[in-house]
Amino acid sequence: xxxxxxxxxxxxxxFSRAMPDDKENDxxxxxxxxxxxHTHAEVSCCQGYDHxxxxxxxxxxxxxxSDRRPTIAxxxxxxxxxxxxxxxxxxxxxxxxxxxxxxxxxxxxxxxANSDMMIAFASIDPHKGVMGAREARRLVEEYGVRGFKFHPxxxxxxxxxxxxxxxxxxxxxxxxxxxxxxxxxxxxxxMRAGGGLRVANSNxxxxxxxxxxxxxxxxxxxxxxxxxxxEALSLCLHKPNIWIDLSGWxxxxxxxxxxxxxxxxxxxxxxxxxxxxxxxxxxxLADFEKAGxxxxxxxxxxxxxxxxxxxxxx
Numbered sequence: 001x002x003x004x005x006x007x008x009x010x011x012x013x014x015f016s017r018a019m020p021d022d023k024e025n026d027x028x029x030x031x032x033x034x035x036x037x038h039t040h041a042e043v044s045c046c047q048g049y050d051h052x053x054x055x056x057x058x059x060x061x062x063x064x065x066s067d068r069r070p071t072i073a074x075x076x077x078x079x080x081x082x083x084x085x086x087x088x089x090x091x092x093x094x095x096x097x098x099x100x101x102x103x104x105x106x107x108x109x110x111x112x113a114n115s116d117m118m119i120a121f122a123s124i125d126p127h128k129g130v131m132g133a134r135e136a137r138r139l140v141e142e143y144g145v146r147g148f149k150f151h152p153x154x155x156x157x158x159x160x161x162x163x164x165x166x167x168x169x170x171x172x173x174x175x176x177x178x179x180x181x182x183x184x185x186x187x188x189x190x191m192r193a194g195g196g197l198r199v200a201n202s203n204x205x206x207x208x209x210x211x212x213x214x215x216x217x218x219x220x221x222x223x224x225x226x227x228x229x230x231e232a233l234s235l236c237l238h239k240p241n242i243w244i245d246l247s248g249w250x251x252x253x254x255x256x257x258x259x260x261x262x263x264x265x266x267x268x269x270x271x272x273x274x275x276x277x278x279x280x281x282x283x284x285l286a287d288f289e290k291a292g293x294x295x296x297x298x299x300x301x302x303x304x305x306x307x308x309x310x311x312x313x314x
Contacts, residue, residue, distance in 0.1 A: 026115035026116055027085060027115065027116060027117060027118075027119065027310075027312050028116045028117065029085065029303065029307055029312050029313070029314055030314060031083065031116075032083055032084060032085040032117060032303065033082070033083050033084055033302070033303075034084055034085070034272055034281075034285070034302035034303050035084070035085035035086070035087070035272065035302070035303050035306040035307070035310075036079070036084055036085065036086045036087065036272060036273060036274050036276065036281055037087045037179075037220070037245045037247070037271040037272060037273040037306050038087065038179065038222055038245050038247035038248075038271075038273030038274060038275055038276075039075065039079075039086045039087060039088045039089075039273075039274065039275075039276040039277075040088070040089065040090065040091070040275070040276065040277065040278070041072050041075070041088055041089065041090045041102045041106075041107050042068070042069045042070055042071070042072075042075075042102075042277060043069055043070065043071045043072070043102075044072075044102040044103065044106060045071060045072065045073070045106065046103070046106065047100065047102070047103075049069060053097050053098060053099045055191060055195070056097065056099075056187055056188060056191070056195055059186075059187070059188060059189055059190050059191045059195065060186045060187050060189070060278065062189075062190060063186035063189045063190065064186055064278040064279065066277060066278050066279070068277035068278075069277070070277055072088070072102075072106065072107060072110045073110070075088065075276065075277070076110060076114050076117075076118060078276075079117065079118070079281075080114070080117060082281065082282075083117075084117070084281055085117045085118065085119075085303075085306075086117065086118055086119070086276075087118075087119045087120075087121055087146075087147070087306075087310075088107055088110070088111070088118060088119075088120060088121070089107065089120070089121035089122065089123050089147075089148075089149040089179070090102040090104065090107065090123050090149075091123050091149060091151050091154055091155070092104075092123040092124050092125040092155070093125065093151065093154045093155050093156075094125060095125050095127045095155070095156065096125075096154060096155055096156035096197075097154060101123065104120075104122040104123065104124070104135075104139055104143070104145065105139070105143055107120045107121075107122075108120040108122070108139065108143035108144060108145055109143070111144070112143075112144065119146050119147075119310060120143070120144070120145050120146065121145065121146065121147040121148055121149050121179065122135075122136065122139045122145045122147075122148050122149070123148065123149040123150070123151075124136055124148065124167060125155055126150065126155065126157050126161065126163060126164035126167050127155070127156075127157065127163060128167075129163050129166055129167075130166045132166070132167045133166035133167050133169065133170045136148065136167055136170040136171065137170050140170070140174050140176070145176075146176060146177075146310060147171075147176045147177040147178060147179065147310075148167075148171055148176065148177075148178045148179070149178070149179045150178060150179065150180045150181065151180075151181040151185075151187075151202075152180065152181060152201035152202045152206070153181060153185040153187070153188070153197050153198060153199055153201045153202045154181070154185065154187050154188075154197060156197075156198070156201070157201065158201050158206050159180060159201075159206045159207050159209075159210050160206055160207075160208075160209040160210060165213075168210065168213075168214050168217060169214075171214075171217050172214040172216045172217040173216075175216050175217070175218075176217070176218070177217070177218040177219070177220055177243075177309055177310070178217055178218070178219055178220065179220040179222050179245065180202075180207060180219060180220070180221060180222060181202050181222050181223065182202050182203070182204040182207075182221040182222060182223055182225040182228070182232060183199075183202055183204070183223050183224065183225035183226045183227070183228060183229075183232075184199055184202075184226050184227065185197060185199055185202060186248070186278070202225075203228050203231070204221050204225045204228055204231050204232040204235055205228070205231050205235060207219055207221065207235065207242070208235060208239070211235070211239040211241055211242055212239075214241075215241055216241075217241065218241050218242075218243065218309060219239075219241055219242045219243065220242075220243045220244070220245050220271065220309075221235075221236065221242060221243065221244050221245070222245050222247055222248065222273065223245070223246075223247055223248035223249065223275075224246065224248070224249050224253075224254055224255060224258055225244075226255070229255045229257060229258055230257065232244065233257060233258065233261050233266070236261075236266055236269060237261075237265060237266065242269070243269040243270070243271060243305075243309065244258075244262075244266065244269065244270050244271065245270075245271040245272070245273035246258075246262075246270065246271065246272060246273055246301070247273030247274055247275040247279070248273075248275040248278070248279065249279075250279065250283060250284065250287045251284065251287040251288040251290075251291035251293075252287045252290065252291060254291055259291060259292050259293065262293060262297065262301065263292075263293060263294045263297050267297050267300055267301075268300065268305060268308075269305065270300070270301050270305060271301065271305050271306050271309070272284075272288075272301050272302045272303070272306070
């Protein structure tokens, strides 16, 4: 309940400011096959589905070959049946797209109710500036949110834009991870003028200033960063607070240099992510088995690296 979450806010503040390895969580990692670091909330239970901007959905459905729109509860049930953990978030693109976001509180409450296998991240449009920073602090302290999600292409900003700094400052203060979409975007693909969305906003090199100015914020570059895969690998090798999640692509299409680095120099900072519901973990995991990852690296990617990043205990 909300009252219970507020009662725990004091203890949450105490461990949220500690290093990630000092955190505690109810996630029963020993009972989970893997932790999917990249899943989307699609339908709000209290608001239904906002059909404004349906043309973006149709373009994404065509690009990914999927038209799934599960509720949060349906997604949780899907992952629970498969003994998979998940990190879930929405994307707050109200300023750029005009679509009403799914409440971050709704996702956080679902994570509280399913804390043995689910963690909530929040999404706040960085254009909201100080107001967004206030919301971020409230979500961490009152709702136990454990990270944040950004999509520079869909949200219409560049990661180093200074109006995002107040929000980054809160994330860094609590030493929480932030996921940034990188590379090509299926959202807008094939639409007239790409729906007005700028793929260039998601060049991973635009994250370098953020990584330098906020070394206590762990940055996860989402997806194989085509057409900037080499830039992403270089940035990850150079900045120890940068990670890569492998969502949004079937592993059968991963660039060879990404697999090579995941097997060697970056084996400790690569994360399993599916991009559900656009790509299912069933498909991703089946293709992952044949993608050339070393046996000793597989458990790191599927679960152990995510546990370390999220501060989860075995």
